[in-house]
Amino acid sequence: MPSCRRHRRNSARSAAPGPVSRAATRVPLLQLAGVCKSYGAEPVVNTLDLSVENGESIVLLGPSGCGKSTLLRMIAGLETPDSGHILLDGRDITALPPHQRPVNMMFQSYALFPHLNVRDNIAFGLRREGLPASEVSARTAEVMAMLEIASFATRKPHQLSGGQQQRVALARALVKRPRILLLDEPLGALDKRLRQQTQAELRKLNRQTGIAFVFVTHDNDEAMALADRIAVMDHGRFRQLDAPRRIYDRPIDRFVASLMADTNLFNAAVESGSGGLVSARSGILRLHYSADPERSTRNGRQELSLRPEQIEISREPLEAVANVAPNIATGTITDIDYIGDKTGISVRLDDGQVLKASQLNALHEPLLELDQQVWLCWDADALVPLRGQE
Numbered sequence: 001m002p003s004c005r006r007h008r009r010n011s012a013r014s015a016a017p018g019p020v021s022r023a024a025t026r027v028p029l030l031q032l033a034g035v036c037k038s039y040g041a042e043p044v045v046n047t048l049d050l051s052v053e054n055g056e057s058i059v060l061l062g063p064s065g066c067g068k069s070t071l072l073r074m075i076a077g078l079e080t081p082d083s084g085h086i087l088l089d090g091r092d093i094t095a096l097p098p099h100q101r102p103v104n105m106m107f108q109s110y111a112l113f114p115h116l117n118v119r120d121n122i123a124f125g126l127r128r129e130g131l132p133a134s135e136v137s138a139r140t141a142e143v144m145a146m147l148e149i150a151s152f153a154t155r156k157p158h159q160l161s162g163g164q165q166q167r168v169a170l171a172r173a174l175v176k177r178p179r180i181l182l183l184d185e186p187l188g189a190l191d192k193r194l195r196q197q198t199q200a201e202l203r204k205l206n207r208q209t210g211i212a213f214v215f216v217t218h219d220n221d222e223a224m225a226l227a228d229r230i231a232v233m234d235h236g237r238f239r240q241l242d243a244p245r246r247i248y249d250r251p252i253d254r255f256v257a258s259l260m261a262d263t264n265l266f267n268a269a270v271e272s273g274s275g276g277l278v279s280a281r282s283g284i285l286r287l288h289y290s291a292d293p294e295r296s297t298r299n300g301r302q303e304l305s306l307r308p309e310q311i312e313i314s315r316e317p318l319e320a321v322a323n324v325a326p327n328i329a330t331g332t333i334t335d336i337d338y339i340g341d342k343t344g345i346s347v348r349l350d351d352g353q354v355l356k357a358s359q360l361n362a363l364h365e366p367l368l369e370l371d372q373q374v375w376l377c378w379d380a381d382a383l384v385p386l387r388g389q390e
Contacts, residue, residue: 027090029054029212030075030180035084037070037236044070046236047084052180057206057213059223061259062233068216071233072182075214076105088179104178108185110169112157119144119153122171129176143175146205163194170202174209183215187222199225220260224248232256253387257305262344264306264355266383270297277326277380278302283351288326289383303386308358310382313345313368314375325377329355333372347374 028051037045045067052058060068073079075086077098086094093101112121119140126136144150147167157165166186173181183202187195203226206213215226223230224244232239232247232255240252251257254265268280268287280287280302289304318328334354335346338361345357345368355376359365368374 028052029056029089030214031085031087031090032071032075033085033087035071035074035081035086037067037074037079037081043236045074045081048236048238050231050238050241052212052214054179055206055210055212057203057215057226057228059215059217059227059230060233061217061220061223061230063218063259066233067236068233069184072105072184072214072216075180076103076182077101078105102179103182104173104176104180105182105184106169106173106186108188110157110165110186112165112168112172114157117154117156118149118160118168121157121168122175125172125176139175139177143171146174146208147171147201162190163198166190166198167201170205174205174211178211180212180214183213185216185218187217195222196225202226224260232259250384251305251386254303254305257384257386262308262356262358264308264311266304266306268302268304270300270302280304283353284349285327285329285353287383288380289385290380292385295385295387298388303388305384305386306355306378306382308344308356309342311355311357311376311378313347313357313359314377315366315368315372316375318375318377326380327378327383329376330373331355331376333368333370333374336368336370343368345374347376 030050030052032048032050035045035048036043048071050058060071062068070079074081077093077096077100081094084094085092088101113124116124122143123136123140126139141150144153147170149164149167149171152160152164157168160168169186187198190198199222202213202215205211213226215223217223217226227244229241230244230247231241234255240247240256247256248260251260257263257265266280266282266285266287268282268285270278270280272279273291276291278289278291280289282304287304312325317330329347329349331347331349333345334348335344337344340361342358342360345359347355347357349355357376
């Protein structure tokens, strides 16, 4: 019989604040202050502030057209802000041309020179700077060894696979030893397996080199894999800027909750509250969740998010089980999606509401069936209060 108690976790919002770190007063590596950019009358980036520390990996996540690539291009110096400032080590570089910034940018289109081999593609920028041949050779060999591409140093780009081309483009960006590496969806052309492998390589490089990464993607899984912090963007603004787990577990609003992963959303009528627990109603569901003063109700209603994996499924009635969980429902299975390591289950309640649940596949777990009646339960902490949409 499921207990639902295994899902209870301590909320970060209840943690006592620690002492102020001395490092908090230091100047960030990169700082954006009130940065704005419009094309015509349409604001693309709208009064954004952002700080990036040495060695940090920041991912800009959002749908197409939300302003993330424009923001990246302004950091690179390829676009000029209409207002606001961009600072590097406290120095204003807003008007500094791209070639004078210790910043390199890598695009989805790798733009390798077709007439040059791998070694010469990587060394091209160093030679343009007029560095001694011995230093060019040493730095090129160093980065090829780091990315394990020395074995095909004499090949031309057309003789390389997509993953190999990607590593050559990355080597060309790293060989100049930038303070910040900007990556504009560079993995979009790779297949899923190679993309996941490259994500792991990028994360390892980020830790090894100490170079700060600012990465643009619209893929939430990629963002979770690569980021120390994720900045969720929408219409030129940051909806939420936080650690990946915090954004997944405690999304600020409906937009962020839905962008990060599948979720069940409720617009519930608040009925009562006592002892830090709030009761609300959504259709036939009586919902109980932990109060959050920072996400108060609007006009007596509260938006709530419930991730599918937080829901336990039972083939037996739960009403008779003492202390199972504060939230219990029953319904009929309408859809089953087998996804390898887990199964997604859709359950229709008596009032027509459909809840999405997800469970890991166990070897000896009895299979669920369509039209089967099941009982659902989840803990109060699994229901996350959301701020109302602006």
